[in-house]
Every structure is written in structure tokens, then in C-alpha cells.
Amino acid sequence: MTATPESGARGIRRGARLPVTGSVALAVVILLWLAALVSPLFARRAAEIRLEERLAAPSATHPFGTDDLGRDLFARVMVATPISLGIGLAAAAVSLLVGFAVGASAGYFGGAADLLLSRVMEVVLCFPVLFLLLALAAFLPPSPAAVILAIGLTSWPGDARYARAEVLKVKDLDYTRAARAAGASTPRILVRHLLPNVLPPLLVSAAFGVAWAILAEAALSFLGVGLPASTASWGGILAVAPTYIEEAWWMALFPGIALFLTVSAYNLLAEGLRSAVVERGSR
């Protein structure tokens, strides 16, 4: 796969197409975001506690049933949607930002800087990611910002390795040399010339990153060290489900379906982007 100036960020729009599965996944992601947009309509119902209706099975009035406090589960799953999607996107952005800065610097400067930064990536990769994630999340006060930081700061080495490999491919191509000869500063070369050309493959990594971040947030909230219990989240609802596993299967089923659907859609979108990027590169 050789990169030419034409095959930069513009190339993804000009030539490459998403495979059908990728387009379907994109449609699902868009639908999920639309659901997130209308979710404030359900905020009142999601918060309404009706103890006389607690643990009611799915019915016409409560399509997903109710939880242990009699709150409508459908409304709660809806209200949790923008939280999960937002945290996923923000954490993946943090990860991409740190990953690009570290990986691109390692690839561009090479030598001692590469040796050092590559060791840093290796150190983080050696840890079971949940060990680091739990330590960070448990020691920061529970808030969306803490969860975003914890996930972003533990998942960047994957993005960094991508960025490093991609920068290595393009750093000695003519347009980079030309920019350097024209006296462009290093940050300018990195951001203006290299970033647009390594962006398509990085977007693939970022889409996988969003799926992972959504999953990680749910896992943290499930374990009770993620979002505060007052915030509706799919992992948080699932955390209560084991207590009522004998009488309320719906508490385990529906939030999980929302989570599974979202993670699958982002993973499938990422795979679609990857084959589009490979196709673009091979022509």
C-alpha cells in the first residue's frame, strides 16, 4: 500500500466505498444518535419512581418492564443512550489525540525519541487494561469526565501504534520533503501535511476505539466504579440486574441489547471503514 498525495483525506470521499455491512452499521449508528436526540423527552418518565409498579413485566404501558423502583425501563434505556454514545465518542477522541501525538512523534523523529516513546507504549500495553482502568476509575471521583479520562488514557497505545506505522510510511514521501524544504516547522508538517494523510487509517482505529470505550464505560458502571448511580447508564442498570435475576429477566435483557447493538454497530462500521481504506490504498 503506497500513499500518494491524492490518496489523502480526500481519497476516502472520492473513490472508496463502504461495503454494504458498513453502510447498514452507519445507518444503525445514525439511528442511535437520533434516539439520543429525542431521549430528553423520556427524562421525566425515566426518573418517575412508582413503588407500586416495581418489577413489572414488559407490557403495553411498559414495553421493557419496570425496574426495582418502578421506573419505566424503556425510558431509562433511552435516557442512557446519549450518555453512552457521548462518553464513547469523547473517550475515543482523548485516546486518538494522545495516540496521534505520541505515535506520530515517535514515527517522525525516530531514533532515541522513537525508542523512548515505543517503550512507553509497551509499558501501558503490558498491563491488563481493566487493571489500569479500575485503578484510575476507582481513584478518581465518579463522574463522566473521570470515566472519559480513564478510558482515554488507557486505550491510546493502540492508536499510537497505528499513527506511528502510518507516519513512517509517509514521512519520506516527496510532499513531506517538499514541505520541509520550503521551511515548514515540524508541528506544521505533522498537523498540516502528515495528519490528513494518516487520518483515514486512524479513523478505523478510532471507530474501534468508540466501540471499546462504550463497552468499557458499561463495564465500569456495571462494576460500580463508573458513572455515579444517579446517572442512568446501561452498565448501571445491568449492575442492579443480578439482584433481581430470579424475578426480573427484563432488567438484564433490554439494557444489554442496547449495549450489544451499539458496540456491534461501531465495530461493523470500523470494519467497513477498514476495507474502504484498504481498497483505496490498493488502487
Add this chain to the structure above:
Amino acid sequence: MIRYTLQRLALAVPTLLGIVILVFLLLHLAPGSPVTALGAESGRRVSARAAEEMRRLYGLDRPLPERFATWLVRVGRLDLGESFVDHRPVATRILEALPYTLLLNGLALLLTLGIAIPLGVAAGGHPEGSLDRVSGVVLFALYSLPSFWAALLLQTLFSVRLRWLPLYGVASDGTPSGWAGLSDRLEHLALPVVCLTYGSLAFFARLVRSGVAEARQHDFVLAARARGASPRRALWAHAFRNALLPLITLLGLMLPGLLSGSVIIERIFAWPGVGRLFFDSILARDYPVVLALSLLGAVATLVLTLTADLAYALADPRVRDGTEPR
């Protein structure tokens, strides 16, 4: 080869140092201390004087570099200290939990490889064939399936509805001995092992599949067929063997994933392994245990990755001679 080994070992030293420093900083710069955690746990307020005394007792009043040096020297002597929670040696607590996790993860890894390799080779041997298409969809779904949700659904189905398998735990109360005891233990293992396996299975089978699908297009596979090798032999002895090498290096990196999975699965199934020990210790801010387990997890990964890299170099002269593979 000696040169490559030395190079690789030399690179591992700073990584090891980085691991140690990261573990230490992470915990000691964190807000909250075992003293406040203890107070919260017992529901009583710890008086300022008692708190100060405890901080002195645990050495928490010393400056950070001094604490780091003390800790490093002790780790160097393989002395992991004692737990803040029950004052027993950290090593004892870890050794108590380790067999449970090794059993769980060992079985999961065996199942993963035992299913992923034949499945990946069969699917990769006929890309776009019916097996490849079906397994592709199933593996993708398993890959995106959150393990804690799968655990909840399996518990609901097999433990609550059908009552075939126990909900959690290692063994029933008053475990019978002999065959009945063994089958009781296996019943307790079934769900956690399945939950721990399917994720890495999906990950690994997809890699085997793409490796084999790529390798079978090479001329040497065609040449093997031309020399009269059976399709099965060409696939396994030629295509798979060539796809296998890069996969070996991934085995080392699967360990952190398995340990991560262990934390969630052991908690759901009340399995007394290191994953649960880690989680409980985080909540109790039991620094010595958290430090020791993070260190062990990371160092084990480093050693495995190193071994895998060296094995790769031994098998592939392009790596050990410093020429890039592929």
C-alpha cells in the same frame, strides 16, 4: 541470534522499570488512602490522631521517593509486603487465589485454541464458502458481545430458568467427594469458562482465518498441491504453518486480555481468583495487594511477549538477522 536476544533483553529493561514506576505512581498519587477506606468501611470516623498513627505505621508519612526506594528494594528481594486488610503476607493471599484463576484461564485458553485453530483454518481454507460466511457472522457477534451481559443471560437461562447449573461459586456446600464432587466442580466451572472463552475465541479465530486465507494464495501452497500434497496437507502443513508464526507473538499479548476478563467474570460468579482479589483490593485501597498484582500481571505479559518474540526469531531468520519480516 545472540545479538538479537541481547538487544531484545536490553529493550525489556526500561520497559520493566517503566512498569514499576507506573504502578507506584498510579497508586501513590491517587486520592484516598487505606486509612480513609478503613474508616468508611467500619462506618466510624477515624480520629485525626489515630489516622496519623496509622499513616506512620504503614509508612505513608514518608516522602514519595523514599517510599519508592523502600518498596523497590523489597520487591527486589521478592518481599511483597503484607495486606492492609488482613495483615497476611501479600504473597500468601495471591498464592491462595492464583490456582483458581489458572484453572479458569487455563481451561479458557485450551478451549480457545482448540476451537479457534480448526475453525479458523477451515474457514480460511475456503474464503467466502458457507462455513466462512456463517462463522464470520457468529464470530463477529461474539466479538462484540459484552462478557458481563452474556454472563447475566447465561445465568438467567441455565441457573434460574432451567436450573441445570449453579448460579455462582466454586463448589456446592458440603461438597461430596469422588466423582460426584468432580462433576459438581465442573458444573460450577461451566458458565465462567464459557464467558471467558468466547471473546478470545472470536478474536483468535478471526486472526487464524485471515492468516490462512492470505497464506493459501502464496505460490508455495500451489507448489505443494502440484507436488501431489492433498488439499488438507497443503492447508495445514503449508498454509497454516506459515500463518502460525505471527500468531505466536500474539499469544503473549492475550494474557492481559484474559486477566481483564477474569476481573469481571470472577466477580459475577463469585470465583475466588486473582481477578476478584484485585477488584476487592482496589475498593479497599489495599495498596500492597494492588501493587503486587499489577506488577505480576504486567511482568508476566512482558516475559511472555519476550519469549514469543525470541521464539519467532528462532524460527524466522529474517527477524534475527535484522531484516524486516515481509
